[in-house]
Amino acid sequence: MTYNTTVDSISPEGAVYYLFGATGDLARRKLFPALFSLYKEGKLSENFAVVGLARRPRTNEQFRSDLYDSINEFCRYKADDAELWNRFSEHFVYMSLDINNVDGFRELNVLSTELDHKFGIPGNRLFYLALAPSLFGPVSFNLRDGGLLESTGWNRLVIEKPFGYDLPSAQKLNEQLNQVFKEEEIFRIDHYLGKEMVQNIQVIRFANAFFEPLWNNNHIANVQITLSETVGVEERGGYYDKSGALRDMGQNHMLQMLTMIAMEPPSRLHGEDIRDEKVKVLRSLRGYTSGDDVRKHVVRGQYSEGQVGSKELPGYRQEDSVDPESSTETYFAAKVFVDNFRWAGVPFYIRTGKRMPVKTTEVVVEFKSMPQNVLFAQKHDLAPNLLVIRVNPMEGIYIKINAKKPGSDNAVQPVSMEFCQSCQIGINTPEAYERLIHDAARGDSTYFTRWDEVSHAWEFVDRIAQAWREEKSDLAFYPAGSWGPEAAGRLLDEEGFHWWPVNGQEEDNVIWITNSGK
Numbered sequence: 001m002t003y004n005t006t007v008d009s010i011s012p013e014g015a016v017y018y019l020f021g022a023t024g025d026l027a028r029r030k031l032f033p034a035l036f037s038l039y040k041e042g043k044l045s046e047n048f049a050v051v052g053l054a055r056r057p058r059t060n061e062q063f064r065s066d067l068y069d070s071i072n073e074f075c076r077y078k079a080d081d082a083e084l085w086n087r088f089s090e091h092f093v094y095m096s097l098d099i100n101n102v103d104g105f106r107e108l109n110v111l112s113t114e115l116d117h118k119f120g121i122p123g124n125r126l127f128y129l130a131l132a133p134s135l136f137g138p139v140s141f142n143l144r145d146g147g148l149l150e151s152t153g154w155n156r157l158v159i160e161k162p163f164g165y166d167l168p169s170a171q172k173l174n175e176q177l178n179q180v181f182k183e184e185e186i187f188r189i190d191h192y193l194g195k196e197m198v199q200n201i202q203v204i205r206f207a208n209a210f211f212e213p214l215w216n217n218n219h220i221a222n223v224q225i226t227l228s229e230t231v232g233v234e235e236r237g238g239y240y241d242k243s244g245a246l247r248d249m250g251q252n253h254m255l256q257m258l259t260m261i262a263m264e265p266p267s268r269l270h271g272e273d274i275r276d277e278k279v280k281v282l283r284s285l286r287g288y289t290s291g292d293d294v295r296k297h298v299v300r301g302q303y304s305e306g307q308v309g310s311k312e313l314p315g316y317r318q319e320d321s322v323d324p325e326s327s328t329e330t331y332f333a334a335k336v337f338v339d340n341f342r343w344a345g346v347p348f349y350i351r352t353g354k355r356m357p358v359k360t361t362e363v364v365v366e367f368k369s370m371p372q373n374v375l376f377a378q379k380h381d382l383a384p385n386l387l388v389i390r391v392n393p394m395e396g397i398y399i400k401i402n403a404k405k406p407g408s409d410n411a412v413q414p415v416s417m418e419f420c421q422s423c424q425i426g427i428n429t430p431e432a433y434e435r436l437i438h439d440a441a442r443g444d445s446t447y448f449t450r451w452d453e454v455s456h457a458w459e460f461v462d463r464i465a466q467a468w469r470e471e472k473s474d475l476a477f478y479p480a481g482s483w484g485p486e487a488a489g490r491l492l493d494e495e496g497f498h499w500w501p502v503n504g505q506e507e508d509n510v511i512w513i514t515n516s517g518k
């Protein structure tokens with residue numbers, strides 16, 4: 001079997017891509033490599049130009065040299081074909097600009113017209129804001145006042161997370177953007193929605209007779225979503241210490257994944273229909289009613305010093321750029337209920353943390369166990385069936401079923417059958433940002449978050465944040481390299497569940513049938 005590992009082949013129309021924050025970390029690690037992969041795969045026609053924008057001075061040559069280094073360090077393709085590289089890099093220019101100065105935007109408008117002529121671009125403009133959110137409003141106003149929105153083509157604004165700090169700040173930001181752009185012109189990035197396996201959730205659900213008929217509270221006992229990271233806060237303390245795990249990962253990536261698991265089948269696989277269904281899930285989330293309710297259902301933690309292998313790791317409060325008395329959470333776990341007909345009574349357990357033992361994103365769907373069955377030799381309950389969706393960094397799915405232990409008198413043996421997508425296609429899976437940039441350029445906003453999704457997610461998260469502000473005593477400390485506070489296990493104990501091992505670290509007695517060669 002061969003896989004087409006490329007994103008959808010419809011090419012976008014020609015456009016000028018304005019990359020605000022072109023000297024920053026995101027541009028270097030994600031955006032330049034994504035543009036190169038798209039170009040290499042023929043997903044950008046020759047009718048495009050990229051203008052890198054930031055304050056620090058750079059010549060076009062220096063900018064292209066930064067681009068080259070970033071691609072060779074972070075891209076799944078190397079810039080080793082000189083002819084291709086020259087053709088690609090000619091599309092890139094740099095302009096030094098301070099976002100707070102409208103004169104720079106007027107100059108940018110003049111440059112844009114030149115680029116339109118040079119590359120045959122029909123006036124389409126895609127503004128990518130890889131900037132601190134406090135600059136989103138000022139950029140939008142200056143784009144308008146500098147005349148950049150008056151060209152003959154379309155205008156699209158792509159903005160990075162975080163979209164606000166809480167509901168009121170997100171509303172304010174949204175009002176600013178709406179003074180300049182229409183909702184359909186705004187593409188709010190949640191890069192998890194660009195991940196192959198997150199998009200695969202709807203295919204696994206809606207294209208398999210095994211799953212969809214069972215996808216409800218009659219058959220599913222609980223759902224577990226884990227986003228664990230081995231990294232600490234590192235040099236991002238300035239941002240992270242004000243944000244914490246709940247806002248950094250919970251409000252966006254985790255709730256988005258939950259909506260993909262829980263949504264009703266949309267009437268068509270069209271962007272607005274899918275987003276309508278996701279909003280219904282967010283509206284059905286059971287809001288915590290009090291501080292005590294939050295403390296009962298949500299656990300938060302902060303990593304302290306620890307050891308991974310022989311490496312000593314500092315605690316969060318010892319990290320540079322973090323307040324040494326910080327009570328910011330680097331971990332949280334929550335029991336969440338979706339109060340609708342399909343999911344009534346089914347707990348969704350979500351957890352995320354920094355400095356965990358492994359980097360992994362996984363969804364485990366635990367099915368209700370078969371009744372204890374006199375037919376089998378075992379006296380104890382049968383293990384439940386699991387469907388595990390491995391999102392990141394390994395991609396694939398596996399199911400855990402019960403089978404007869406060969407040679408026994410009907411003894412039952414758990415067996416895991418795995419489809420390891422990463423093993424099949426290696427590292428060649430398209431990066432989330434490739435998909436998202438390509439989608440924005442084609443005007444497809446399916447995998448971007450609509451304002452109503454963002455606002456409902458903030459509403460849910462704000463109740464937790466408020467309870468945490470009012471009472472800090474529940475912040476638990478966990479050693480770096482561990483699975484977080486023990487209290488997270490108690491969220492599941494009450495219902496007789498436990499967190500399933502992640503990252504293929506299954507129990508010893510499970511037999512694996514896999515295409516991974518293990």
Ligand SMILES: NC(=O)C1=CN([C@@H]2O[C@H](COP(=O)(O)OP(=O)(O)OC[C@H]3O[C@@H](n4cnc5c(N)ncnc54)[C@H](OP(=O)(O)O)[C@@H]3O)[C@@H](O)[C@H]2O)C=CC1
Nearest residue numbers: 021022023024025026054055056098099130131132160161
């Ligand atoms: N880095 C990552 O992995 C991720 C980042 N994000 C989000 O992406 C955005 C950018 O993050 P990141 O790249 O890490 O940030 P950086 O701090 O690395 O980069 C910020 C960029 O903004 C530019 N800048 C700052 N002030 C101005 C100004 N007044 N005028 C013009 N340019 C300015 C800086 O350039 P200069 O100093 O030269 O002006 C720099 O290019 C943030 O919203 C972040 O939350 C989201 C997910 C992951």
Ligand SMILES: O=C1O[C@H](COP(=O)(O)O)[C@@H](O)[C@H](O)[C@H]1O
Nearest residue numbers: 161191229231248249253361392
């Ligand atoms: O948005 C963010 O995501 C990253 C994790 O992304 P992944 O694709 O590597 O799983 C996280 O490290 C960061 O804190 C957060 O801002």
